[in-house]
Amino acid sequence: MKVKINFEDALQKLEKIVENLESDSFSLEESIEAFKEGNELVKECMLKLNAAESKIKNIIKDSQINLNLDD
Numbered sequence: 554m555k556v557k558i559n560f561e562d563a564l565q566k567l568e569k570i571v572e573n574l575e576s577d578s579f580s581l582e583e584s585i586e587a588f589k590e591g592n593e594l595v596k597e598c599m600l601k602l603n604a605a606e607s608k609i610k611n612i613i614k615d616s617q618i619n620l621n622l623d624d
Contacts (some may be wrong), residue, residue, distance in 0.1 A: 558594075560601045567594040 558566070570591040573579060579587055 558597060560598060560605075563594045563598050563601075567591055567598070570594070 570587050574584060574587055574591075
């Protein structure tokens with residue numbers, strides 16, 4: 554089962570993976586696993602960013618509707 558992670562923790566974990574990959578401290582197999590994990594974290598971050606963007610658009614849309622009703 555996939556564990557949900559918040560955006561900040563996912564980003565921090567992703568940064569650590571990139572740092573480790575850039576340092577050449579991993580074997581080929583470890584690098585592949587780290588890349589795989591990083592790819593999943595990127596997907597999770599993108600989902601969270603898209604959800605946040607959608608919420609913000611809805612807030613703006615709702616506030617514009619409320620402003621128009623006040624006219």
